[in-house]
Amino acid sequence: MPDLDDQVRNAGVRILRLCKDLSEFILSGQARKTYLYETEIFLKHIKKSLKAIDKFIRRSINKKMAPPLAKAKLKELDLIREVLSWLYTFVKEAIDADTLSIPYSLTIFLNHTATELQKPDKVSLVVLGSSDLMYYKYNLTRLRDLTKKLKKDVIQNYPVLPENIGILKFPYSSAQEALVNCILFHEMGHYIYEKTGLQRDFYNSINDNLRAFIQDNKIIEKLKPKDPDLACNKLFIYVGGLMLSWGDEMFADIFAIRVLGSAFHSACLEMEQILSTDIKRNKTFSRTHPADDFRFKVHAKWLSDGGWDEIIKKRTPLIFDRLKDCETLRFKNKDFSISCEPPLGESDESKDLKEKLHTWMFKEFGQMVIRIEEELSTKLEDFENPINDFKKNDSLVTACLEHGIVPSTVYNEKKERCHPRPTTILNSGFFFYLGGMVELLKKVEVKRGVSRIDKRMNYEKRLNQWLAKAIEDWQILLEEGKL
Amino acid sequence: MSVLSRKEIKDRLEKPLTDFKSIVITPLLGDTFDHDSIDLRLGCYFRVPAVSTIECVKPYQGTVEHYPELVHKPYSRGIKEGVKKGAKEREGDNAESTIILQPHHAVLASTLEYIKMPGDVSGQILTKSSWARIFISIASAPWIHPFYRGCLTLEVSNLGNVPVALPVGKPMAQLVFIKLEGQIKLEKDVIEGSYAGAVMPEAPKFKA
Known part of the structure; x- marks a missing residue:
């Protein structure tokens, strides 16, 4: 067994090697690639972190240490190791996320929108490819706290992870998609939710109300657990965990509908088709997500409030019908269920309590959704409804797409030049994808041997490219002051 | 054969x-x-004949999807963003978004305009x-x-003897529109050809 001083030296050298390997990996990976400004900031943060760690360890392991100091140093190295393991998980994904490997124009627009909403703060949303066939916002709270602790207790010049950085992930194979990546608006919603502080309020109110529920229903008296405190804690974790996750999801959904419009709902349906054909899932709340049909019930309400109803009915009647079906669903009619089992034991008594608990959770969750809706109505009061620009430009964008043209400059009946907003490009693009491709394909002549399926797939890809280009053009026009 | 004037364009x-003349x-x-023409700007995407592990490009024997290699130089990294968002952080970077073309080298680019x-x-x-005049030929x-x-x-192509920085978003080409003579039968809009609708330079698609 090496003495403490050697242990510090060995551990330090190992960490130094890891830092060096990571730095070299970043350098070699970055060669000839171009990154989004936000990704560059993130990579810069990682590089600065590695440099600070390297410098600290070189200084630390260079001198002989007395055992108490060596012990303390080992603890410091543990903290460094923990931070490094977090950074490690991001290095490869960040290096891979050059502008050709992410939905580039959509990401710029997301950052533009988030910054508009969070003014005067500047938002840096970093979009990374994920190896899951899922979209999500990465929770950076733990890493942020660790970097603060490292700076406070160990490395004084350690760069704390900036508060305004958010990490969103998308399935890496969808980089060239404009339409299905509309889900990123939902992920941006999670970022905005994190900044509202609403989760803390919900946490407190869930705890208070659950305490009352436990007392009113005499749960402890009825179940007689060996350790009542532990049983209560487990119940708090179960209820709090589920409801806070559901609340987070609902905020992000409503946010995306309000900020983007019907394209977000269409993207959810598209994603639903990729992930599952199990229709039972639609009415079941999971550990992390509300049931799809509940989400769509809320989508229906917000789409209707936003003025999308008639348009959806006319352009995509099947989607309209499903939305209307979802609108009729009610908690009180037991239209929804929860897929998880609460920690209430297996006795006959507990069966009844489980049902009561889930009914109560749904009731509370209904209140949460109302509170979320109020919060979003206030927050987005001044944010322009995307339907206004859509109504002005939709037919012009659709005409462009029918003729295989990027819809970034269109002329209206008065021969005035217009530039549809990215939200309109995405909404019109989605309606076109769902119901208008036939018009485009009629104009396409392909060589003999190309099947109809290949023709359709090629032009779905083209459609996504045109929409992405139109959004990129809008950014250029904005930057050049031409809007 | 006649050339369309600015007014006609x-x-x-x-x-x-829906008008076939549009x-x-x-x-x-x-x-x-x-x-009698319109200026076109250099787009953001390039295909570079980079040193590659491809042994030999064999046209008609399968498409070589990754040759030349695709490179992206975003417009938003242009002068304005460089100055606004972090001139300090970008020390050593070019202020403009550019691609350097070495003497006697060529690159595939595309127009910014669709x-x-x-x-x-x-x-x-x-x-x-x-x-x-600086020996850049398009x-x-x-x-x-x-x-x-x-x-x-x-x-x-850079036919000169010094490297040249090609700036994204700057006019590099002119498009002249030439009206067809005789009876025109092309009144029905048709989309045809492997590269129709492309928004960036695409890898060659040789078809036997």
């Missing part, structure tokens, strides 16, 4: 897309019209004269057929 830009040029960044040609007009793409396939649509692919 502008008139055709305002025509509805022209589309997007995005339009200011007055890029000359008396074009749709009318049914009665062909197009010819030419190097802007200032660029020609296009070895400069003819554009009626009804073609897409960002135009430019084969940019």
Whole structure:
């Protein structure tokens, strides 16, 4: 067994090697690639972190240490190791996320929108490819706290992870998609939710109300657990965990509908088709997500409030019908269920309590959704409804797409030049994808041997490219002051 | 054969897309019209004949999807963003978004503008004269057929003896519209060809 001083030296050298390997990996990976400004900031943060760690360890392991100091140093190295393991998980994904490997124009627009909403703060949303066939916002709270602790207790010049950085992930194979990546608006919603502080309020109110529920229903008296405190804690974790996750999801959904419009709902349906054909899932709340049909019930309400109803009915009647079906669903009619089992034991008594608990959770969750809706109505009061620009430009964008043209400059009946907003490009693009491709394909002549399926797939890809280009053009026009 | 004037080009830009005489040029960044042509800007995507592990490109024996290699130089990294967002952090970077073209090298680029040609007009793409004076030459396939649509692919060659920085978003080419003579039968809008609708330079698709 090496003495403490050697242990510090060995551990330090190992960490130094890891830092060096990571730095070299970043350098070699970055060669000839171009990154989004936000990704560059993130990579810069990682590089600065590695440099600070390297410098600290070189200084630390260079001198002989007395055992108490060596012990303390080992603890410091543990903290460094923990931070490094977090950074490690991001290095490869960040290096891979050059502008050709992410939905580039959509990401710029997301950052533009988030910054508009969070003014005067500047938002840096970093979009990374994920190896899951899922979209999500990465929770950076733990890493942020660790970097603060490292700076406070160990490395004084350690760069704390900036508060305004958010990490969103998308399935890496969808980089060239404009339409299905509309889900990123939902992920941006999670970022905005994190900044509202609403989760803390919900946490407190869930705890208070659950305490009352436990007392009113005499749960402890009825179940007689060996350790009542532990049983209560487990119940708090179960209820709090589920409801806070559901609340987070609902905020992000409503946010995306309000900020983007019907394209977000269409993207959810598209994603639903990729992930599952199990229709039972639609009415079941999971550990992390509300049931799809509940989400769509809320989508229906917000789409209707936003003025999308008639348009959806006319352009995509099947989607309209499903939305209307979802609108009729009610908690009180037991239209929804929860897929998880609460920690209430297996006795006959507990069966009844489980049902009561889930009914109560749904009731509370209904209140949460109302509170979320109020919060979003206030927050987005001044944010322009995307339907206004859509109504002005939709037919012009659709005409462009029918003729295989990027819809970034269109002329209206008065021969005035217009530039549809990215939200309109995405909404019109989605309606076109769902119901208008036939018009485009009629104009396409392909060589003999190309099947109809290949023709359709090629032009779905083209459609996504045109929409992405139109959004990129809008950014250029904005930057050049031409809007 | 006649060349469309600025007025005629502008008139055709305002025509509805259902009119086979309509022209589309997007995005339009200011007055890029000359008396008889329109300036086109360098786009953000390039295909670079980089040193590759490909042993040999064999046309007609399968498409070589990754040759030349695709490179992206975003417009938003141009002068304005460089200055606004972090001139300090970008020390050593070029302020402009550029691609460096070495002497006697070529790169595939595309126009920033997406074009749709009318049914009665062909197009010819030419190097802007200032660029020609530093031995930059554009296009070895400069003819554009009626009804073609897409960002135009430019084969940019540096025939000089010094490296040249090609700036994204700056005018590099001119498009001249040439009206077809005789009876025009191209009244029905048709999208055809492997590269129709492209928004960036695409890898070659050789078909036997």
